[in-house]
Amino acid sequence: xxxxxxxxxxxxxxxxxxxxxxxxxxxxxxxxxxxxxxxxxxxxxxxxxxxxxxxxxxxxxxxxxxxxxxxxxxxxxxxxxxxxxxxxxxxxxxxxxxxxxxxxxxxxxxxxxxxxxxxxxxxxxx
Numbered sequence: 001x002x003x004x005x006x007x008x009x010x011x012x013x014x015x016x017x018x019x020x021x022x023x024x025x026x027x028x029x030x031x032x033x034x035x036x037x038x039x040x041x042x043x044x045x046x047x048x049x050x051x052x053x054x055x056x057x058x059x060x061x062x063x064x065x066x067x068x069x070x071x072x073x074x075x076x077x078x079x080x081x082x083x084x085x086x087x088x089x090x091x092x093x094x095x096x097x098x099x100x101x102x103x104x105x106x107x108x109x110x111x112x113x114x115x116x117x118x119x120x121x122x123x124x125x126x
Contacts, residue, residue, distance in 0.1 A: 002026045002115040006096045009120030020081040022096030030074040032098040036081045040092040050107035086124045093119040
């Protein structure tokens with residue numbers, strides 16, 4: 001089975017940056033579409049960024065476009081989320097997710113993902 005381990009969260013001031021990582025184990029990461037989602041306090045799950053299995057196609061929510069970058073290194077079974085120019089509204093728990101069969105038009109839909117990591121906390125505050 002597939003296991004996902006997310007890391008890299010922390011406390012940062014507005015305008016700062018963090019780099020999240022998600023390590024895939026159990027199966028080769030190259031077989032999976034990967035996504036990052038977040039949940040702010042008291043709110044539902046929100047799509048952040050997604051990347052296809054080969055890494056050549058990415059998708060970002062409008063709220064993070066131009067500030068966040070998703071990438072992957074299939075040789076290391078790792079997906080990264082580089083988060084720059086962080087804002088207080090970026091605060092939340094960030095989850096990585098994986099699935100084999102997602103088409104690009106469904107990459108933002110959390111119900112389409114079969115595998116989820118445990119989440120890493122991001123707090124943006126002055």
